[in-house]
Each structure stands twice: as structure tokens, then as C-alpha cells.
Amino acid sequence: MKLLIIGGTGKTGRQLIAQALEQGHEVTAMVRQPDKVKLTHSHLRVCKGNVLSLQDLGAAVKNQDAVLSALGHKRFFIKTSILSQSSKNLILAMEKQHVKRLIAITSLGINDSRYKLGLYYTLFVIPVILWFYFKDKSKQEKLIMQSNLEWIIVRPGQLTNGKKKSNYQDGEKLGHYILTPCISRASVADFMLKQLYDNTYVHKTPTIIN
Numbered sequence: 001m002k003l004l005i006i007g008g009t010g011k012t013g014r015q016l017i018a019q020a021l022e023q024g025h026e027v028t029a030m031v032r033q034p035d036k037v038k039l040t041h042s043h044l045r046v047c048k049g050n051v052l053s054l055q056d057l058g059a060a061v062k063n064q065d066a067v068l069s070a071l072g073h074k075r076f077f078i079k080t081s082i083l084s085q086s087s088k089n090l091i092l093a094m095e096k097q098h099v100k101r102l103i104a105i106t107s108l109g110i111n112d113s114r115y116k117l118g119l120y121y122t123l124f125v126i127p128v129i130l131w132f133y134f135k136d137k138s139k140q141e142k143l144i145m146q147s148n149l150e151w152i153i154v155r156p157g158q159l160t161n162g163k164k165k166s167n168y169q170d171g172e173k174l175g176h177y178i179l180t181p182c183i184s185r186a187s188v189a190d191f192m193l194k195q196l197y198d199n200t201y202v203h204k205t206p207t208i209i210n
């Protein structure tokens, strides 16, 4: 398949690119700084672009079969709309180019999965550190849900840099009110790529945890 990967210079995005290429996909990575992509491959095209630019996204989305987004940022203490605004642009670009499938990461703990990232996140990390970020992620999810796309919102537990596992759990009701569930970025990438061919979670919000 021809895939557009957003957030490809990030830790999960790098896993997505590597695993997609291993599986034989043709990958376009839209990144802000192309020199941050260290991997070279005959099936990898790196294009410079910002997700806040509808024009950049329109050009990158053209002729793709699906889009995978691992977008994130670290401006936690600033009230930003980077995630929701970029999703609005991405949806517009995809609908215009008739690209149907969007597989996007948000997080466990958002919207109807509230409190399920464990007590530490519920009582401290989300209200104190991630408040604005999670508000924007919540808006991002709602925009994706209102779109006409074949969307799948992937809600991982806390991310680790561990190896890809084959026995992770996925489902709509997963999570834990006390303990923080974790999952490796490599397993998240594996799960996201599986969603290219599987319709089970279309228009759903699967959680993925160990």
C-alpha cells in the first residue's frame, strides 16, 4: 500500500516507518525537518511539511491509500490546538483526495476512556502536566469521529521503548483505574499497521496495552 506517515521523526513514527517498509509498503513521511529521518530505503520518500499547513498536507496525501498519524509534541504547559488543528487539516485534505483510512494515535485516558490510565495519571499527570494537551487530544478525537473517513483511533497506555510483542491486548474496554497500563511503541506501530487490512475497529477507539 501507499502510506502517508505523519510524525515520522518521533519515537513511534520511526517504528511505523521501519515496520511499514519491512512489510513492503511504499511510505511517504511528511516531516518538518527531513534531515531528522536517518533511514534510507528505495520505498521511502521524505517530504518536508508542517501539519498546520493545509497545503503541505494536501500535497502529501495525494495518491495515498491510507494515512497513519503518530503526531505529538511536548508543549504541555501551553494551551495549543496543534493536534486538533492538524487533524482538521488532515481530514479536509483526505476527504478532498478521497483517501479513506486514517489510523491515528491519541491516548488512553481521553474522552470515554477517562480514568483508565491509572491513579497516577488521573490524579497527577493529566490534571497537572497534560491538562491542555489532553483537552486538545479530546478535541482531536471528536473531529476525527465527525469525519466521513474510515477512522480508527488508537489509544495506547503509557508508551515504552521496549520490543514489539505479539501478545499485547487490544479492545475497547481495556485500561486500569489504579495501575498504569503500558505498551511499547514498537507494538503500537505493529497494531496500527494491522489496522490497514482489518475492519474490526473502523469507527472505534481501541485501547492497546500489555
Ligand SMILES: NC(=O)c1ccc[n+]([C@@H]2O[C@H](COP(=O)([O-])OP(=O)(O)OC[C@H]3O[C@@H](n4cnc5c(N)ncnc54)[C@H](OP(=O)(O)O)[C@@H]3O)[C@@H](O)[C@H]2O)c1
Pocket: 006, 007, 008, 009, 010, 011, 012, 013, 030, 031, 032, 033, 036, 049, 050, 051, 052, 070, 071, 072, 073, 074, 082, 105, 106, 107, 108, 156, 157, 158, 159, 160, 185
Ligand atoms: N508518552 C506516552 O506515554 C504516551 C502515552 C499515550 C499516548 N501517547 C501519544 O502517542 C503519540 C506518539 O508519541 P511519541 O512519544 O512517539 O511522540 P514524539 O516522539 O513526541 O513524536 C511526535 C512527532 O510529531 C511531530 N510533530 C509535532 N508537531 C508537528 C508539526 N507541526 N508538523 C509535523 N510534525 C509535527 C514531531 O516532529 P518533530 O520531530 O519535527 O518535532 C514528531 O515526529 C503522541 O500523540 C503521544 O501524545 C504518548
